[in-house]
Amino acid sequence: MLRSLDIRDMLIIDRLELAFRPGLNVLTGETGAGKSILLDSLGFVLGWRGRADLVRTGAAQGEVVAVFELPAGHPAREVLAEAGLEAGDELILRRVNSAEGRKTAWVNDRRVSGEVLRALSDTLVELHGQQDDRGLLNPRGHRQLLDAFGGLDAQLDAVRAAWRARSRAERAVAEAEARLAALRAEEDFLRHAVAEMTELSPLTGEEAELDARRRTMQAAERIREDITRAHAALGPGEGAEGRMGDALRWLEGAADRAEGRLDTPLAALSRALIELGEAVQGVEDCLEALDFDPGALEAAEERLFAIRALARKHGVLPDDLGRFAEDLQTRLAALDAGEGDLAGQRRAAETARAAFDAAAAALSEARRAAAVRLDAAMAGELAPLKMERAVFSTGIAEAEPGPEGRDAVAFTVATNPGAPAGPLNRIASGGELSRFLLALKVCLVRGASPLTLIFDEIDRGVGGATADAVGRRLAALAGSAQVLVVTHSPQVAAQGDHHWRVEKRVEGDVTLSTVTPLDAAARVDEIARMMSGDTVTDAARAAARALLSS
Structure with a gap:
């Protein structure tokens, strides 16, 4: 399970500490607020290949630290043993990116290569988006x-x-x-x-x-x-x-x-x-x-x-x-x-x-x-x-x-009775693809999963009762695995066990992104904003409370 994520000087984040918990973790916010930066930063510390310009403008280097719980028998322990690294109950990944592009990584304070990070990431985190080419849309992965x-x-x-x-x-x-x-x-x-x-x-x-x-x-x-x-x-x-x-x-x-x-x-x-x-x-x-x-x-x-x-x-x-x-x-x-x-x-x-x-x-x-x-x-x-x-x-x-x-x-x-069957990427719409992927992930998870599952706007293109159904399936999935969801859907956000709001602010000439954990009252306001837009009305708050209590 991903326990915490500490980000310093990455893109528009100057300093951010997030403490994640078991169950369904929901991140919401306006478009462009920096939700994708969180995933980019997590991918960076896990050794994934992504964008090169991650260091915040004016900073000498950017740094990300991720802490995972590592129970006995976790597959990551085999990777650590093969790399000659000790394994405890806690796994600390740290990676630094200099302004010149040099990357250095540590696992439990031991220097490691990007290959070791990527091998560990395969046992720790699984990322899915609407255009998930590693899953449904890639026929080469269907057999797996x-x-x-x-x-x-x-x-x-x-x-x-x-x-x-x-x-x-x-x-x-x-x-x-x-x-x-x-x-x-x-x-x-x-x-x-x-x-x-x-x-x-x-x-x-x-x-x-x-x-x-x-x-x-x-x-x-x-x-x-x-x-x-x-x-x-x-x-x-x-x-x-x-x-x-x-x-x-x-x-x-x-x-x-x-x-x-x-x-x-x-x-x-x-x-x-x-x-x-x-x-x-x-x-x-x-x-x-x-x-x-x-x-x-x-x-x-x-x-x-x-x-x-x-x-x-x-x-x-x-x-x-x-x-x-x-x-x-x-x-x-x-x-x-x-x-x-x-x-x-x-x-x-x-x-x-x-x-x-x-x-x-x-x-x-x-x-x-x-x-x-x-x-x-x-x-x-x-x-x-x-x-x-x-x-x-x-x-x-x-x-x-x-x-x-x-x-x-x-x-x-x-997708419809009497319609011919065909490949997913030709037959299913974007919203349907999201639901097919979610259904497949629910089918694949049996018992406690060692992976933290991340869904990046998997609910895009759906709304109303369908979005509510997606949120409930995500919540069911979170019963077997830690789930992180980046979403714009109030129906999905309402199903979360823990909720964070991602915001962008301007200080002087500098744009920065912050992430705030929401208590019950703040959560009502955030879901009301997602339902009604910038102007949050009492009616929107009432609808948000109803959604949270359903």
């Missing part, structure tokens, strides 16, 4: 209104969840089909490339190893002859090893008679023979390493050139051929398995579509039942509003499937 009347939140949530699952499944099929089509486009290349890779089977590091072996074998042909000669010169027999062995035997035979003079040469010669043996072994190892099949060089060169050519062909390094081959094999495997995977995804999509169809059908059935109840409820509400001959009908037609099902909902009316 029907769902709200029928209490179809659970069925609607089920349809939305099924639609999301269907969309995901169909998106997965489309992506799988696109991947498979891309793979099919390169199938010949993949199979040929994988066959090449499989036949060659290159190993990591093999190119460098083959290159080293090739250089070694090429060099071996040039150096083998010299190494063989060196081996002959160093080896046994006529080589150095054989001659040194002979020398060692001859000296050992003479050492006993040389009285120790050969000990040192013999030791040196023994060491030399050991070193020479190692040298001969090393040369033999080298000769063995250089001993290769003449065809091995040709084979090494052929494989080396094949690896390098395949790497150039695919634009990769020779050492990356193995990883490239794995990637090709993965893509080919995906191609070979693609049909099976795609078939499984198509089955999953069919299952998701069937689940959505079932949920949408259940929702459609619930909507048709709710439409029957709504039409009956509207008939019951239109009679007291002096429209007992009008027929309100909720039409449901099949539409393109979407997250809210496959139904298009449209409200049609026939």
